[in-house]
Amino acid sequence: MKVLPRSFYSRDTVKVAKDLLGKTLVRKINGYTLAGIITETEAYRYKDDPASHAYRGITERNKAMFGEVGKAYVYFTYGMYYCFNVVAKSQRVDAGAVLIRALEPQKGITKMIRNRNTALVSNLTGGPGKLTQSLKITKSQYGEDLAKHSTLYITEGVPPNKVVLGPRIGIRTATDKLWNFKIKV
DNA sequence: GCAGAGATCAGCT
DNA sequence: GCTGATCTCTGCC
Numbered sequence: 001m002k003v004l005p006r007s008f009y010s011r012d013t014v015k016v017a018k019d020l021l022g023k024t025l026v027r028k029i030n031g032y033t034l035a036g037i038i039t040e041t042e043a044y045r046y047k048d049d050p051a052s053h054a055y056r057g058i059t060e061r062n063k064a065m066f067g068e069v070g071k072a073y074v075y076f077t078y079g080m081y082y083c084f085n086v087v088a089k090s091q092r093v094d095a096g097a098v099l100i101r102a103l104e105p106q107k108g109i110t111k112m113i114r115n116r117n118t119a120l121v122s123n124l125t126g127g128p129g130k131l132t133q134s135l136k137i138t139k140s141q142y143g144e145d146l147a148k149h150s151t152l153y154i155t156e157g158v159p160p161n162k163v164v165l166g167p168r169i170g171i172r173t174a175t176d177k178l179w180n181f182k183i184k185v
Numbered sequence: 186g187c188a189g190a191g192a193t194c195a196g197c198t
Numbered sequence: 199g200c201t202g203a204t205c206t207c208t209g210c211c
Binding site: 044052075129 | 205
Binding site for chain 2: 053056059060061062075076077078079080
């Protein structure tokens with residue numbers, strides 16, 4: 001399967017979020033492969049988006065959002081969980097990223113079960129904190145290049161059937177922006 | 186099956 | 199000091 005080129009991420013953040021649905025996220029660890037189809041994403045932009053980490057400017061944590069597109073922005077939240085984003089923005093904008101909220105497990109499901117310590121497949125990758133645990137994504141993947149073969153990258157997948165949009169989850173401001181995208185499984 | 190507390194880090198109004 | 203782009207475990211309030 002072909003790795004998505006960097007130009008894919010060099011477009012408006014909201015468009016990239018929508019287009020990432022149905023693509024495949026691949027994670028290589030010690031020679032084995034974990035993979036899942038992206039089923040839910042959210043767009044986070046910059047100055048026009050009060051809910052975005054980048055809204056108040058660059059910090060030690062969010063500096064990846066201001067860097068090169070197609071790289072991973074991983075952050076630690078609520079004291080215990082990592083969330084996984086892809087840096088994506090048009091040329092005119094300084095910062096932006098797409099949060100990967102959910103996956104449909106494809107490869108290495110038994111490994112994911114071990115990583116997560118649960119027997120339920122439905123509990124593996126159904127949320128941002130869960131999928132990072134299943135795929136062993138931590139701060140060491142911060143800045144990883146997703147546009148080339150490495151230990152973490154995104155390939156082409158299946159065109160999504162039906163896309164559902166809605167307000168983003170877990171935020172208080174900018175809930176009028178319908179920047180959450182998901183597909184039916 | 187569902188509501189509520191707890192875990193505990195980085196960045197703030 | 200409080201709040202959050204979260205999840206799990208508890209108790210039935």
